[in-house]
Amino acid sequence: MTTCEPILRIENLSVALPEGLDRSHAVRNVSFDVHRRQILCVVGESGSGKSVTAAAVMRLLPEKVLRISGGTIRLEGEDIAVASPERLCQLRGSRMAMIFQEPLTALNPVMRVGDQIAEVLQIHRPGTSAEQRQARVRELMADVQLPEPERLARAYPHQLSGGQRQRVMIAMALALEPALIIADEPTTALDVTTQAQILRLFRELLTKHDSGVLMITHDFGVVADVADHVVVMRQGDIVEHGAPEKVLKAPEHPYTRALIEAVPRFRYRSRPDAADTPVIAVEALSLTYRNTSFFGARRETRALDAVSFTLAAGETLGVVGESGSGKTSLAKTLLRFETPDSGRILFKGQDIAGLAGAALRDMRRHIQMVFQDPYKSLNPRRRIGQSLIEGPVQHGLSRGDAIARAEDLMELVGLRRDALDRFPHEFSGGQRQRICIARALAMEPAIIVADEAVSALDVSVQAQVLRLFEDLQRRIGFAMIFVTHDLRVASNICDRIAVMQRGRIVELGPAQRVFQEPEASYTRELLAAVPGLASERMIAD
Template sequence: MSTPILRIENLVVETGGRYPVPILNGISLEIGSGETVCLVGESGSGKSVTSLATMGLLPKGALVARSGHIWLEGEDVLAAGPRRLKQLRATRMSMIFQEPMTALNPVLTVGRQIEEVLKAHASLGAGEQRRRVLEMLEQVHLPDVERIYGSYPHQLSGGQRQRIMIAMALILRPKLLIADEPTTALDVTTQKQILKLVRELQAELGTSVLFITHDMGVVADIADRVCVMHHGDIVETAATKTILSDPKEAYTRALLAAVPALLPRSPRADKSYETVLETVELGMVYRQKSFLRARPGTVAAEDVNLVLRRGRTLGIVGESGSGKSTVARCVMRLIDPTAGSVRVGGKDISSLSRNALRPYRKRIQMIFQDPNRSLNPRITVGDSITEGPINYGAKRAAARSRAAELLELVGMPADVLDRHPHQFSGGQRQRIAIARALAMDPDVLVADEAVSALDVSVQAQVLDLLDDIQARLGVAILFITHDLRVAAQICDDVAVMQKGRVVEYGPAEAVLRHPRQDYTRELIEAAPGRDWDFPNFRPLAATLAADPRI
């Protein structure tokens, strides 16, 4: 390895206060010039704390670096004062955060926000600042840079906002770039573009990259070396191919085993002919109101025809803006479709009034992406689960007894009924959200990106849980996701959406193994790590060659 740009030696980070709790237990790692090192592990392993300590951004009073060294080009970051740390940030090291919408100032144009970096660290005139910013926007492959320069964050797509963050981080050509989960919330094609962009800029600028992620597909595509973290320790470090094909530690093997390969599940016999949900020529146009003149609306969904039978899982996949979530909201009648129909048990509910719709509400329940936002933090788990049944006439004692049964069904002890959501991990909260949805004894569960924010091991547990619940209760699942691996693992049928229309629809085996449409092939090609069979620690080609039946 070349001379290290970053060298962390025996770094210990603890919580502040009278009784400190260790977060990092003396970790050590190195990153060479122009090298990409991926730091992987589950939530709570210490990945983000490592990045914050390197940037000198540990929250004061909450976390403290007790001992060790962080050498950036030979200078100890931990020994630097606030003024020196400010100089080091952006000039010699910079960071891309996970969610650009929260990292960018919503009341300033993106051009002005990038200029603030130049104002703080470079003596340039206004004209030269603008020229440098426009040049950087072109380098990150943004279209119509003059328009983008004057745009506000909310006027840009998620991928464009992430490119703005990359432009801001690299405009002063730092030697070290720290990327903390920069592609987690992006669809596969945008994710592929961002990863390609990082590699291009790294080659052009010679920047070293510390890439923090829990997505092993991203690791396979971008990393030179991998450091695996677990409970504040780096348990294994090796070249990427070595980690993927010959992991030594049990934790690394378990982490890889939890990553689904891009191989469709074995076809299940369709034992039920009962259609529980159907959309017929469903359409949704968002119209802009204007007192002066009629404006054309935005077509979010058009001629969507789907059929979901009892005990089956139908996946809807596609890029951001393809119309997936719009279809889910129309099915739930959270919004009213502008065309077509939604049929539940053969009954069209698309135009029913609020009162007439009430009996059908309980037959379709939703599991949202983020349980932190869908569970009320002020009320107990028991009250969250029993609220729906009680509103539909159930006795409180019976509803509470049923809630205890459902918690046991989703793998949670019944004694959690009187605790609050903040007392649980993300995976546990999602299990509680599933129990709440099942409390209404629905025919259909609508899962909108229900596992996209979870670690791979927790994600695998939740997917297994949904499969088990489906086998026991016969509930049908409409599963919206941008992760083709997840779709391959859980879905019986797959509908591919592009620009509001279903462009390919059929059994998961046919759609994912033998796609007919170019767009579907592009989605599959864009999936990170698509060439690896992670659970078997070998390239996917080797798995296919070993078993021609797959």
């Protein structure tokens, strides 16, 4: 095999869907190559076929539901579309490896991470000694820039941060130096600085390892930062491909243009001056998590440290920062899912920080939350209508009035009234998030706390949900605390920005001022880590 030949060559690959669906194929006549020391990015929305293509290459398709119905998948010249299960076991790990989107789910929670990396070596290289495997584990963990490799090798997955877990997954993929690495949305759940580190790591590793990378993503910022070639998929078909500069600056297909247009850019909204009297005022709020290990050692983590801010009616305050900065702890404390150590939360003048029992339950109707994952936050066994009327009925509204309110809310969020009789799994991700917004509004709250409410959505659906939030806020007038790690999204929807680092607010001010003239060095670091800023300027030109 010469160096000019691709590591992976897919020709006319088709994956059939079961009969009776609205389309016959998940993937249809897909062809592309992946070369050594290059990254090919496959971009598209949910349902485009990008992850199905990756699973087909690894031969991990659920064969009772999806089957390869045509084409070839040649890995270093060998057609693995027809390979036997025994041959596939030899190839997986040794010649091709996969990095999954959610490392906490992909890693074994009861095995130390060092042992999980060593297991790859033990299975595929049974002649190696335990000492050789441990030395290789330390080498790999150093390669992926994990600090203190010997200590972290003894840790369990839950003891690592999201970025560290993803580095462990990359180390496992590199263990046997495979020719092909498939990375399925490897940075979607990460904050901007960790995301930038992981993307930079991929580039650095390709200079050391003679591999090629097939990266699945819906983020054109990621494409701009790392891709050597881009493939755009829609409903199982490739609609456009080419160099990232060409695809980003001069897209030919309307679908590609629509995807790029939906990517959030730094834009700032103009809002009337907020009311003088805040709907909520937070004063010197502090929260400490106290944990006791299995061996009795006590550990304290300062999640919130003297946090103070105000929020006016109709205003949106963005809370941004890395994982572990205190964003979600703040959201939970405002809803009193956590009890603060000290400080005050003044809701319309009443301190709710110490409420309990019936008073606490009554307060919560005024502050409602929209969570990151709408599927997990809806009961899969209950119809949508039951979920929407539950809160109002518990707080004294008659069942008939609650149903009427739910019907009105479904129309308000752009869904049909008869959708109330359906179950969560019958909706798309964007539709489920609209339902969760309707559920929050059913209580007629003064404040909505949205915790990473659009981070799991495709860019086009994300744009729709952001427009929905703005439209509903204009109509109803609720205030909103919008927690996000995406600074561009925050600029689109937030009037003011609070930047959090290690439990403290290090910068607070109007969105445009914070992002264009940041005062804190940490804010400047976050802005520098935003993926694809160069492409944003290029597209704007």
